[in-house]
Amino acid sequence: QVQLVESGGGLVQAGGSLRLSCAASGRTFSSYFMGWFRQAPGKEREFVATIRWSGGYTYYADSVKGRFTISRDNAKNTVYLQMNSLKPEDTAVYYCAGRYYSSSYYSYDYDYWGQGTQVTVSS
Numbered sequence: 001q002v003q004l005v006e007s008g009g010g011l012v013q014a015g016g017s018l019r020l021s022c023a024a025s026g027r028t029f030s031s032y033f034m035g036w037f038r039q040a041p042g043k044e045r046e047f048v049a050t051i052r053w054s055g056g057y058t059y060y061a062d063s064v065k066g067r068f069t070i071s072r073d074n075a076k077n078t079v080y081l082q083m084n085s086l087k088p089e090d091t092a093v094y095y096c097a098g099r100y101y102s103s104s105y106y107s108y109d110y111d112y113w114g115q116g117t118q119v120t121v122s123s
Contacts, residue, residue: 002026002112004096009117012086016121020081022096022114029053033103034079035110036070038092038119045095047105049081059103064090086121093118 008020022034035050049060049070058070069082079096094117097110104110 002098004098004112004114006094006096006114006117009094009119011120011122014086014088014121014123016086017082017084018086018119020083020094020096020117020119022079022081024077024079024096024098029077029098031101033057033099033101034070034072035097035099035105036079036081037095037097037107037110038090039095039116040092043092045107047107048094050103050105051079052103053079057103059105061105083119086119088121088123091119091121 003025005023012018030053032053033050036048037045038048039045047061051058051070067085072079096114098112099110
């Protein structure tokens with residue numbers, strides 16, 4: 001049974017930083033792409049970043065490029081999202097997701113989802 005468990009969300013002032021973690025279990029993820037998505041109140045879920053678990057590929061939404069960094073620790077089976085220079089418009093529930101074999105920035109392409117972690121950026 002695949003489990004993705006996010007943590008690290010919270011309240012931060014604009015310009016601050018947070019690091020989100022996604023602990024993955026239940027299968028071998030070496031052939032997977034992992035993604036971070038976010039959903040603000042009243043808005044659709046949107047793509048943030050993706051990474052190939054085996055390495056060598058990352059991709060970011062334009063809105064976070066240069067501010068956010070996705071990475072993974074194979075030994076810990078964990079994917080991270082380092083978020084710097086946070087803005088109020090980054091406020092959302094952030095979700096970790098897993099997709100087999102190929103990358104995508106469409107949420108409906110992902111097979112597994114975590115429960116989400118709230119990020120709130122105050123102005």
